[in-house]
Ligand SMILES: OC[C@H]1O[C@H](O[C@H]2O[C@H](CO)[C@@H](O)[C@H](O)[C@H]2O)[C@H](O)[C@@H](O)[C@@H]1O
């Protein structure tokens with residue numbers, strides 16, 4: 001018996017022999033969770049998890065001072081990449097200590113991320129699993145080091161003290177890694193499913209800073225007693241949570257909404273009743289939903305549509321379906337699809353996408369072969385017709401003269417959810433006029449002691465800007481409520497076309513809606529045709545190749561050049577000639593290094609301290625703009641242009657992901673190749689503020705990655721993985737491949 005075998009009563013098993021138990025790319029829960037935690041498992045038998053026997057042996061080896069043992073472990077050739085067939089593993093004997101060492105050496109700017117801006121040696125040595133940590137291998141370069149930081153942070157969050165780590169997890173192809181994280185991790189972190197125990201946590205909100213906002217609160221529609229009881233029960237079961245449950249009045253007026261601005265709360269969403277398998281009794285269950293990320297921790301309007309596209313692609317149909325149910329509920333109980341389900345959003349909506357969302361969910365649920373899918377589709381369309389008529393085609397949003405619609409929610413006072421100081425420059429003028437500090441003026445104005453009609457007008461437009469989803473941009477500053485935009489009118493055209501088809505296919509051509517009004521397919525087709533005509537008449541500018549906004553008071557077309565012109569393609573409202581003009585004249589002005597920019601630099605104008613950058617303007621690019629443009633261009637057979645734009649956007653995302661510790665953010669500066677995620681505008685960037693590892697990405701950006709990749713072939717994926725800049729990638733294309741990117 002050797003000294004070695006005395007320490008290890010069982011023969012040592014080579015770590016590589018455990019391969020059959022391992023998927024190096026399994027989710028963090030599996031990879032680091034209790035199932036694979038050696039300290040939580042019996043060490044007998046062969047049905048151990050992958051780290052088991054290794055740990056059993058390894059730790060005893062270590063305790064016995066491995067280095068002094070007469071028998072040396074395998075030579076370094078056993079640990080070479082080649083001899084392990086690329087399946088090398090590391091043994092991290094002390095997760096905490098390794099993390100600390102890694103951060104102290106490599107995170108030189110102390111932000112808990114390892115990025116290209118850190119000036120460390122960019123190299124750390126860690127022991128291989130094959131040698132039970134004895135042989136050290138160098139992990140080099142920002143990407144691998146930052147992946148090590150991410151993996152160790154995850155391991156630690158699962159309470160792991162030691163881990164075996166596959167090298168494949170550290171040098172994973174970045175395109176595959178980001179795709180994998182979105183599918184298996186990010187959506188999960190962004191998912192909310194309210195139950196009796198978590199509602200107080202879900203209700204918490206960081207946007208409002210009043211004493212009453214510190215109390216988690218939920219508002220329930222006046223006619224939902226079951227929900228009210230459910231939440232009261234939740235509150236009683238967890239008194240420590242201090243959950244406040246309140247009914248909303250039947251008539252939700254703008255005065256009422258303003259009156260609860262300092263007592264904000266989450267708004268109840270759709271629930272279903274069915275048997276609880278755990279108790280055998282009937283119980284209430286909330287439908288799940290997905291939040292955008294960062295400070296946006298509630299169900300949003302257009303974000304939900306964009307996220308649904310990604311979720312459906314990842315076969316997470318139940319989540320997308322849940323959001324359709326919530327929208328149906330919101331239309332029924334709050335009168336509209338809300339900007340988001342917080343009390344301070346009760347008066348305003350967001351860009352409408354319900355018909356398309358319902359159709360896409362319907363298809364994924366099995367379409368006509370699934371009665372449940374048909375029922376959902378019919379309920380969603382009934383709700384959409386109500387929304388169309390009572391929100392978008394009614395006062396104050398409808399402009400009777402043009403027949404077009406504007407974003408124009410009602411509401412009173414100063415929107416409370418914006419970042420601190422956002423309105424200071426505007427309010428200062430009035431505070432000076434009334435000789436009071438800004439804070440005092442804010443109260444005087446909000447409680448109606450001071451009346452300032454000009455300021456009312458300012459906030460009318462500001463609310464409209466927020467309803468448009470494009471908060472904020474100089475395109476809309478001080479005018480938004482009076483603009484018939486190409487964005488909104490394209491979306492309404494799509495509603496009309498979709499509703500016409502729905503009535504034809506599911507209601508034999510005639511439909512009695514929730515307002516008890518009868519319409520038929522022809523009615524909706526003629527509405528769509530009229531809108532198409534009006535869009536051309538009022539918004540189209542053949543000279544620039546842009547659909548611009550139309551000012552309904554000044555009765556003139558504006559000149560701002562916005563990426564939303566391409567929504568006309570997505571909705572199918574542009575003619576073939578208009579599409580051609582847009583692609584040849586407008587697109588070149590909007591196409592930047594990293595994809596579509598929100599608007600042209602010229603339209604935005606000069607920025608300065610007095611006229612700061614707005615987040616929905618040049619030089620920033622947003623996922624929903626990219627997604628709608630790709631689909632719109634493809635619809636009109638400009639697939640090459642769509643693919644080219646997609647490569648640009650994915651390049652930017654991948655580059656930031658590789659260089660900046662796995663970052664995925666709300667928006668990017670599409671003119672910058674190096675740190676495109678760094679956006680100094682308004683509330684900064686959501687998704688950038690994490691320690692060690694990003695676990696959410698950002699909702700609609702996650703979708704954009706998944707959808708953009710659909711345009712990429714193997715060589716494009718390789719180009720992205722190697723972060724080959726668009727210019728270099730396009731210029732090195734073989735002549736026969738240039739057409740794929742619409743390159744001459
Ligand atoms: O708090 C400031 C504003 O935040 C939201 O707007 C931004 O985030 C939303 C969620 O991702 C997104 O839908 C919107 O397009 C963004 O500009 C919110 O929607 C605004 O109402 C709010 O004032």
Ligand SMILES: [Ca+2]
Nearest residue numbers: 107109111113
């Ligand atoms: Ca750092």
